[in-house]
Amino acid sequence: MENTYVKHQYEHILPKKDEWPVVKLSKNRKEFVKKVAESAKKSVLDLTGESVDLLKEELETTLYREKLRIKQNPWAVDPDDEKDFWNKVKSKLVQLSAEASLTKTQKKKHYIAILDEITMRYSEEIASNFVHTHYKITRRIVTFGFSRLLNAARVKGFKSIFSNQYTLQDKIQITGETDQIRELAAKGTIVMVPTHFSNLDSILIGWVISVLGLPPFIYGAGLNLFNISIFAYFMNALGAYKVDRRKKNLIYLETLKTYSSESLQFGVHSLFFPGGTRSRSGAIEKKLKLGLLSTTIEAQRANFQKGVTDSQGKIFIVPVTINYHFVLEAPSLIQEYLTMTGQERYYKESDEFSTSYKIFKFLVKFFTKGSDISVSIGRAMDVLGNYVDAEGNSMDKNGRQINTMDYFLSAGKVNIDAQREEEYTNFLGRRIVEEFHRINRVFSSHLVAFTAFEMIKKENKKMDLYSLLRLPEDDIFLVYVEFKEECERVLKRIYELEAEGKLQVAPHLKQGIDAIIDHGLANVGMYHAKRPLVKNDLGNIETQDMTLLYYYHNRLEGYGLEKLF
């Protein structure tokens, strides 16, 4: 993969917005919502078999959980008529079970009618509200506003605010298979799967997609983000559909999956954060949430079943990593992680992204100071993790062209086999994790954080992680000369891994070791009140916050680098 950062304006692959799949979808929103509700209903009925009792139980469980949620965990975005709706469902269910005169088939019909109402409501709630004019405005705000801020900070003088010397692309570098994704987006359906570290990711990716000249992607955003007005506007504009993590009932989950699968079959490019939520530990996702991922396999099979066997019906998985020196939410994320994994109680800090004001403050900081972000676009794969060429043909490990449809054949015919597709989903998940590690871009800050933490760990060999993290920061320091030596050793191994194609290295790591370390120290978690790593007056290395150091260290997990210590 070439090392240069891509910085140029791409032509839009589909200049007319009416050709955008997402616009087509929003024009057909009403029918589409209905279609989703209908097929979600079918799949719930499939899952409950022909049994009326099971269906009844499912409806009752859903009702019970929804009432509990409304009572215990209400959000600002929840619609006002929610209570009424579920009360009505309740009275209908009560009535039905009391009714003795109805036959089983008649009862079933009534239950299905209730199910129908619920899937319809869910489908309506999930569906995205893409409005093209909002999208245009948002795009302008993001690029224009951001580049104004950027130039104001970097170019001196009164007129700097109108300068175009720096654009957003100086700040956020896009690398990797940019041409391929553009070509494939015109041929088939793209599913972009990025790593997830920060709430900023969705806006960032939205911007990347627009810079690459691609039509907007739809994506599932946590409903909680719609609580914040700024985000709600952006998300709607960028084509987000809503995922409510509070709703864990079967009917909701089926509707959500159906929504995704049907959109893919419709040809709308989609974005999944396959980790489900932001990485709490700071490490690249190892275990993926397979629910949404399974819809790519389902949609691909459905397209083959419909006889769409050319590239138009093909689904391409594109892994993306977002590489940061600094993650705003790091302190609260790592605390949550430690609370989850450790026996020790850590007190929880508030979420930095909780108010629009804090986000604004962060953005100003981000653009006026220099912390770069890079986004690596990986090679596109088919739904079984085989790389595809520019034409969208799948290739096996030996470069032989293969047909993705073959994976779904039994005795020469495409068939549905839920258990098979479950295994395929696991398989795809593992392939995505592999690709994440491969396209992950190592920064100077990752190097210094990793090395420093491993050195401290080695010095305190007998301690477990939690005691290590509780060490008083004042007692810890690393002698610069030794630190430098260790950094060099790790860096050497990183270069080896790069040569083996197992990871990527940012260009700023191709300079002298002292310069790399300085760069790393200056950048690692640079806006935190307590810095994970600093140089003290004597020139030695100190930490002000062990848990943050641990967080940034985790980014280089999974490469066997800890074996060096």
Next chain:
Amino acid sequence: MASKNSSKEKSIGVVGMGSFGTSIANILAEKSKVIAYARRPEVVDEINTLHKVEGLPINEKIIATHDPEYLCKSCDTIFFMIPSAGFQEVVRLFSPYLYPYHIVIHGTKGLCLNLPQGKTLEEVGTISRSNILTMSEVILKETVVIRVGCLAGPNLAKEMYEGQPAATVVASKFNEVILEGQRLLRTDKFQVYGNSDIIGVELSGVLKNIIAIAAGALAGLGLGENAKGLLVSRGMVELVYLGNAMGGSVKSFIGLAGIGDLVATCNSTLSRNFTVGYRLAKGESLEEIMNTMEEVAEGINTVRLMKAFVEGTNMRAPITENLYKVLFGDLKIEEALQYLMKYPFSVDVDFL
């Protein structure tokens, strides 16, 4: 892509016509058309003209070929029945003709060493799990086939050939592979169980060979049934620990492919692994034994790999370690036995 919509039922492929491959081909031929692959032209001719393998008559419906491409094109489901030593090579030979619609089921009870290019086991010394491939992992690594299964269980080829009642396990992560295996193999005399833990089932078949060699050695020393009972149960414990460390589940080890196979091989003079142990105890050297055996005893290679694996972890596997010293060092069988009697096993069963 070749058209696959021919209305004719496709044939079933069998790759490798050793004793086990021949037995399976015979069972398959009761229900399906079978195409068998043999590397040596004289075996192909013998099958096609005389309907015999090594002089033993086989089902007349079995057709032989030495063309991998022809076999892969004619069959959707293929059984690989090759010794582990040649497994990787044969899989590579077939790889260019295999596609994702193929189902591959193998019946090989061995392990394959997976080291970085140009390295040998002697140079590396100890190895980790990623350096060892089970046969299904070889298939996944070398081909594009993903629907992979394996056969394991007490399947002494000679008894199967004679049509005596027996059972086998078809293991695969894919239900459809298990169902396909059952559909093709199940007969009045051959029961087929399913298991989704393919790694556990493969390891059962592989690791029991170590115990089989030891059992042969005990018999060769003229020891009785008490000693054998001791060995089988201690061997089981060791098998479970090693198997767990390699990623198999305990359930599979106490099933047909584990205990079932262990009992059969530890009591049978038909087993090659048992024979190796027996002749060792009678004073022959490993070299002499290997030179005069027609088919490979998988257990020898398994002992070698597992010993290197055990050293890479912090485990103890007394039977494997001592057997290694007998096979490749100069420890006498009697001394190894003494060592085992003194070894401080304190708990009987602690894995359930």
